[in-house]
Amino acid sequence: xxxxxxxxxxxxxxxxxxxxxxxxxxxxxxxxxxxxxxxxxxxxxxxxxxxxxxxxxxxxxxxxxxxxxxxxxxxxxxxxxxxxxxxxxxxxxxxxxxxxxxxxxxxxxxxxxxxxxxxxxxxxxxxxxxxxxxxxxxxxxxxxxxxxxxxxxxxxxxxxxxxxxxxxxxxxxxxxxxxxxxxxxxxxxxxxxxxxxxxxxxxxxxxxxxxxxxxxxxxxxxxxxxxxxxxxxxxxxxxxxxxxxxxxxxxxxxxxxxxxxxxxxxxxxxxxxxxxxxxxxxxxxxxxxxxxxxxxxxxxxxxxxxxxxxxxxxxxxxxxxxxxxxxxxxxxxxxxxxxxxxxxxxxxxxxxxxxxxxxxxxxxxxxxxxxxxxxxxxxxxxxxxxxxxxxxxxxxxxxxxxxxxxxxxxxxxxxxxxxxxxxxxxxxxxxxxxxxxxxxxxxxxxxxxxxxxxxxxxxxxxxxxxxxxxxxxxxxxxxxxxxxxxxxxxxxxxxxxxxxxxxxxxxxxxxxxxxxxxxxx
Amino acid sequence: xxxxxxxxxxxxxxxxxxxxxxxxxxxxxxxxxxxxxxxxxxxxxxxxxxxxxxxxxxxxxxxxxxxxxxxxxxxxxxxxxxxxxxxxxxxxxxxxxxxxxxxxxxxxxxxxxxxxxxxxxxxxxxxxxxxxxxxxxxxxxxxxxxxxxxxxxxxxxxxxxxxxxxxxxxxxxxxxxxxxxxxxxxxxxxxxxxxxxxxxxxxxxxxxxxxxxxxxxxxxxxxxxxxxxxxxxxxxxxxxxxxxxxx
Numbered sequence: 182x183x184x185x186x187x188x189x190x191x192x193x194x195x196x197x198x199x200x201x202x203x204x205x206x207x208x209x210x211x212x213x214x215x216x217x218x219x220x221x222x223x224x225x226x227x228x229x230x231x232x233x234x235x236x237x238x239x240x241x242x243x244x245x246x247x248x249x250x251x252x253x254x255x256x257x258x259x260x261x262x263x264x265x266x267x268x269x270x271x272x273x274x275x276x277x278x279x280x281x282x283x284x285x286x287x288x289x290x291x292x293x294x295x296x297x298x299x300x301x302x303x304x305x306x307x308x309x310x311x312x313x314x315x316x317x318x319x320x321x322x323x324x325x326x327x328x329x330x331x332x333x334x335x336x337x338x339x340x341x342x343x344x345x346x347x348x349x350x351x352x353x354x355x356x357x358x359x360x361x362x363x364x365x366x367x368x369x370x371x372x373x374x375x376x377x378x379x380x381x382x383x384x385x386x387x388x389x390x391x392x393x394x395x396x397x398x399x400x401x402x403x404x405x406x407x408x409x410x411x412x413x414x415x416x417x418x419x420x421x422x423x424x425x426x427x428x429x430x431x432x433x434x435x436x437x438x439x440x441x442x443x444x445x446x447x448x449x450x451x452x453x454x455x456x457x458x459x460x461x462x463x464x465x466x467x468x469x470x471x472x473x474x475x476x477x478x479x480x481x482x483x484x485x486x487x488x489x490x491x492x493x494x495x496x497x498x499x500x501x502x503x504x505x506x507x508x509x510x511x512x513x514x515x516x517x518x519x520x521x522x523x524x525x526x527x528x529x530x531x532x533x534x535x536x537x538x539x540x541x542x543x544x545x546x547x548x549x550x551x552x553x554x555x556x557x558x559x560x561x562x563x564x565x566x567x568x569x570x571x572x573x574x575x576x577x578x579x580x581x582x583x584x585x586x587x588x589x590x591x592x593x594x595x596x597x598x599x600x601x602x603x604x605x606x607x608x609x610x611x612x613x614x615x616x617x618x619x620x621x622x623x624x625x626x627x628x629x630x631x632x633x634x635x636x637x638x639x640x641x642x643x644x645x646x647x648x649x650x651x652x653x654x655x656x657x658x659x660x661x662x663x664x665x666x667x668x669x670x671x672x673x674x675x676x677x678x679x680x681x682x683x684x685x686x687x688x689x690x691x692x693x694x695x696x697x698x699x700x701x702x
Numbered sequence: 703x704x705x706x707x708x709x710x711x712x713x714x715x716x717x718x719x720x721x722x723x724x725x726x727x728x729x730x731x732x733x734x735x736x737x738x739x740x741x742x743x744x745x746x747x748x749x750x751x752x753x754x755x756x757x758x759x760x761x762x763x764x765x766x767x768x769x770x771x772x773x774x775x776x777x778x779x780x781x782x783x784x785x786x787x788x789x790x791x792x793x794x795x796x797x798x799x800x801x802x803x804x805x806x807x808x809x810x811x812x813x814x815x816x817x818x819x820x821x822x823x824x825x826x827x828x829x830x831x832x833x834x835x836x837x838x839x840x841x842x843x844x845x846x847x848x849x850x851x852x853x854x855x856x857x858x859x860x861x862x863x864x865x866x867x868x869x870x871x872x873x874x875x876x877x878x879x880x881x882x883x884x885x886x887x888x889x890x891x892x893x894x895x896x897x898x899x900x901x902x903x904x905x906x907x908x909x910x911x912x913x914x915x916x917x918x919x920x921x922x923x924x925x926x927x928x929x930x931x932x933x934x935x936x937x938x939x940x941x942x943x944x945x946x947x948x949x
Contacts, residue, residue, distance in 0.1 A: 222730075262781050265732055283820060309720070311778075318751035319778040346783055347775035 202308040202325040209358040213320055213351070214310040220308045220647050224331075227303070227376070227477055228253065228272075230295035231426045236378075238291055244272065244299060255284055260343055263287055271521075272299065275487055294330050294479055296426045302331045303376060312355065321345055321352040332440060337376055339364065343533040353653035366513055389413075389439070391601035398539070399554045400547025403443050406598060408534050410436040414464070414529055421468075425513060427475040434472055442594035446558055449546035453533035460526040471514045473634075474507040480631060485661055495655040498648040502638060515524040556694030563690055570678045579629060582674065586622040593619060603693050611690055614680050621677045632663040703816035705809075706823050707841040711857040716847040716880040718745040719924075721825035721912055723934075724845065726923035727873045727941035729782035733820040736774065737784045738796065738812075739790035741827040742835070744787035750777040751921050752786045759790035763811070764797045770811055771818075777928070783819075795832045804832060809840035830864060838865070840909075843874035845944060849881050850892035858900075876947055878904035878940060904947070906940040909933055 208214035228242040229235045235242055237259050254265040264283035274280055274296045276288035288297070308325040310371045322343040329336040340359065344352030359365055364560050389409035392402050420429030441461045481500055492530045517523055533540075541547055557689035567659060569585040593615050600608050639656040642648035648656075680686055708721035721737060728734045739746040739853060744754035752775045762768045763785075773785045792890040798804040809902050812822055814921045826837050838844070847859065856875055877900060897903045911933040913924065920927040 316751050319776075345776035587715075617790060 202310060202323060202340070205309050205325070205359065205363070205558045206312065206323050208362055209323075209355050210312050211354065211358065213355075215315065215323070217357060220306070220309045222304065222306050225303055225305055227300045228297050229300070230292050230431065231298055232295060232524055234291050234293075234295060235288075236328065236441075240291070242288070242297070245264070252282060253279075255287060271295070275482065277482060294482075297426060298425050300376075301333070304329050304331055312351075319345065321349045321355055323355070330376060334375070339420060377610055391627050392599050392600045393603040395552025395599065396550050398542065398548050399551045399625075400449075400542055400544065402551040403598070404534060404541050407440060407443055408531075410440045410525065411531055411534065413444040414440075416524070418527075421471075422515050422518050424515075427479065430468060430472050430475060432515075434465065434468055437461050437468070438590070439594050439598070440593060441465070443598065444594060445591075446554060446598075447546055449540070449544050449545060449585075451540050453540065456526075457530050457533065460530060464523070468514060468515050471507065471510040473630075474503060474510050476627075477631065477634060477638075478503050478507055488655075492655065495651040496659075498642060498652045499638060502642055502647065527572065551599060552602060552694075555595055556596050559592060559694045560586055562595065563687065566592055567682060567687070571682060573674065573678075577641075579625070582622055582625050582671075586619070586626055589615065589619050589622060597654075603696075607689055607693055611686070611693065614686055618677045618681050621670050621673050625667055625674070628667035628670065632660045632667065634659040634661070703812075703819055704821050705812060705841045705844075706948065707826055707837045707844050708823065708847070708946065709826045709837060709841075709844045709855075710846050710848070711830055712854055713830060715827070715849050715854060716908070716914075717741075718749070718825050718881055718919060719910075720845060720847045720880065720937075720940075721823050721915070722746050722749050723923050723925070723937035724941050724944060725782060725821070725823040726779060726925055727938050728821050728823075728945070729779055731924065731941065731945070733781065734818065735782050735821045735823060736815060736819045737777075737782070737823045737825060739784065739787035740791060740833060741787055741825055742789055742794075743827070744789070744791075746788040746825040747784065749917055749921055749923070750775075750784050750786075752777065752784055754787050754789065756786060756788035756790075759788050760794050760797045761790070763788075763791075764794065764807055766801075766807075766811060767904075770815060776886055778922070783815065791827075797824060798832045798836055805835045805839050808836040812840055832858075835868070838868065838870050838873055843871060843876050843940050843944075843948060845904075846875060846877040847880040848896075850876050850879050850886075850889040850896075852892075854890065855896070867903050874947065876901055876904050876944060877902065878906060878908070880908040881910040882907045883910045889933040904940065904943050906936060908936045908940065 191614065201218070203215070203218045206218070223245060223561065225243045225245045228244050237257075240255055241258055242253060244253050246252075247267060250268040252265065252267045255263040257263065264287050266280055266282055266284040268280070276285055276292045276297060279285035279288065279422065306327045309322060311319040313324050314320050322345070323343045323607055325339070326341065327336065327338045342352045342356045342359065387552050389406045394402065414433055417429045417433035417436065420426065422435060432452070441458070444458045447454065478500075481496065481503055485496050485500070488496065564586045566585060569581065569588055573581050573585065596611070596615070597669050600612070635656050639648070639653055639660075642656075643653055704725070708717045708724070712843065717916055718741065721861075725735045725737045737746055739872065741755075747754045756762055758765075758768050758771055763770075767771055768873050770785070773788060774783045776782075777784050798807055801807050801914075804888075807875055815822065823842060824837055826834060844861075846858060848858055851893070861875070865871075865875065879889075879893050879896070884893075893907060897905075913928050913933060916928065917924060924931065924937060926935055
């Protein structure tokens with residue numbers, strides 16, 4: 182339980198300093214006896230994923246420097262130890278690459294495909310003392326901490342009462358005495374957690390505002406959605422440049438596709454909308470190669486993890502090859518995201534969204550109610566998907582499934598924009614069917630693309646003499662596995678398409694989207 | 703989560719010193735450790751300065767009506783917690799007997815703690831009883847301190863026979879010699895010959911040392927107040943060997 186005596190924005194803010202911990206301990210110990218105070222100064226940094234999965238789980242991962250690397254210690258926010266490891270050499274970006282042990286096991290299950298991102302270095306000055314009872318048993322601990330972010334000078338101070346398991350009441354009594362004696366707020370947020378917040382700000386602009394009023398004119402309803410999507414592109418673009426996590430690019434691309442989907446929905450031919458269509462099309466294209474390589478890298482990591490010990494070593498040359506290819510693609514992408522075309526494109530589209538109210542409110546294409554416009558588009562895309570899917574037989578070429586996947590993606594994006602305007606229960610049922618079908622279509626295409634790419638990578642590695650027979654065989658075996666997986670997914674197509682093609686599903690979708698349209702009348 | 707029990711049919715062989723010092727060594731090595739003091743004498747509880755009192759007594763422990771987590775007390779050492787003993791544990795046999803599947807009861811009670819601890823160390827009372835049988839079903843291994851005397855070895859043979867009779871083949875036995883005085887011929891002979899017939903024996907021996915008795919006055923594990931003594935080093939090595947054997 183933290184108590185905050187002072188919180189300073191800068192080291193020179195001149196806030197009143199707290200009394201020494203020994204004096205605080207004497208004043209609040211009651212029937213307990215304080216041990217002598219021990220003071221330490223150490224450097225540390227907080228590590229978390231970009232989307233703060235550890236913080237979300239109530240964990241803190243602290244990294245302290247050692248002679249040849251870092252020591253990582255995972256604990257709960259309340260200070261309860263979970264696991265630790267000493268890392269020799271540079272800290273790995275992924276939990277999977279940590280040394281075998283409890284820390285790796287605990288982190289990997291939470292961080293998943295997300296990279297572990299260290300925050301800025303913090304200097305932590307700490308004074309500790311234990312409070313003991315008459316039998317000399319420690320009942321709780323007092324800790325005074327002053328933490329300063331080295332790069333910015335931002336500084337926080339705190340006095341914390343560390344409760345021990347089974348003796349929580351004693352700690353609560355000491356905290357109460359501190360609060361009444363010094364007036365410090367026992368419920369104040371832990372300043373270390375605040376620094377963690379500053380070090381790992383929550384993801385910005387990942388969501389878009391829900392469209393709940395289907396009677397709203399489309400231009401008016403979709404403008405804030407497009408603004409949020411533009412924020413996502415902008416924010417994630419910075420994340421891509423900093424190269425902190427592969428999901429940054431993924432989320433940027435999703436925002437691009439959603440934006441394109443909305444721009445198709447709004448058939449307005451105004452110059453700024455035409456510009457945005459071209460801009461997002463270009464952006465989708467220039468980000469594709471790096472994303473493909475990110476996916477290959479993630480798949481490689483997952484495959485290596487699943488491989489038998491020893492066999493994973495054969496995959497290392499492929500990993501090096503992919504990393505080099507990805508670094509090259511990433512460098513090109515960073516140039517693009519720093520280019521005038523990208524920056525001025527973002528600025529121009531933002532201006533168009535922020536100003537030009539008459540276009541958004543008055544243009545004929547912007548005036549129809551969003552429910553009507555989206556409903557019509559959803560029904561049209563459903564009819565198209567139904568026709569494309571119904572024509573697919575076990576002998577149909579792969580391209581037919583790929584075309585259906587594209588239609589399904591468009592359908593899903595439009596549906597998701599207006600979903601909050603529809604009744605929740607049938608909407609969830611529709612989304613379940615769409616997701617299942619899309620999953621199978623995705624598996625079929627992804628595994629095919631991946632297997633083709635693997636064969637190509639194998640040929641290139643073999644041609645350069647950069648891989649031995651063991652590696653080429655491992656790549657071949659992996660491509661075979663993917664081919665088997667693709668065939669299994671392909672066999673599932675009829676099974677997952679059937680509920681989508683069922684009359685009842687079509688009726689439900691039509692009823693949902695027409696009711697949305699009617700409610701707008 | 704691994705469960706290690708410090709056990710011998712015979713009393714006075716150093717079971718509690720073994721449980722306390724191994725648990726402390728494991729916690730220092732980074733494991734999250736819980737000591738469960740099952741002995742109504744509450745010596746482990748005493749060493750950790752915790753009050754020998756359990757909410758609901760022995761019944762509270764075995765009935766399952768009380769969350770085991772509520773009985774846990776932090777010790778003064780990081781990553782090392784304790785479920786203290788209570789004088790009512792003298793009736794633990796009877797209380798266990800009143801429960802269904804009494805032999806598997808302890809294992810069932812410990813299971814929910816597996817997210818919070820890497821190692822549970824059970825400090826057991828001497829003798830063979832229903833409590834010990836419940837311990838055998840809950841434990842992955844028994845670490846068995848033996849004094850190098852004929853009587854002590856005899857009790858180990860009894861334990862081996864009991865394990866065979868009860869078909870507890872998965873239960874690893876890790877005997878080791880404690881209170882070894884290498885000035886005594888008998889001690890030297892027994893310590894040297896025992897591994898010939900018992901390859902499962904641990905190779906680390908804990909020497910006889912008066913400093914162990916100071917655990918009672920210091921009320922702490924050896925490494926906390928006499929870290930540089932040979933016997934503290936022996937327990938450290940013993941933990942390293944036990945950890946390897948536990949896998």
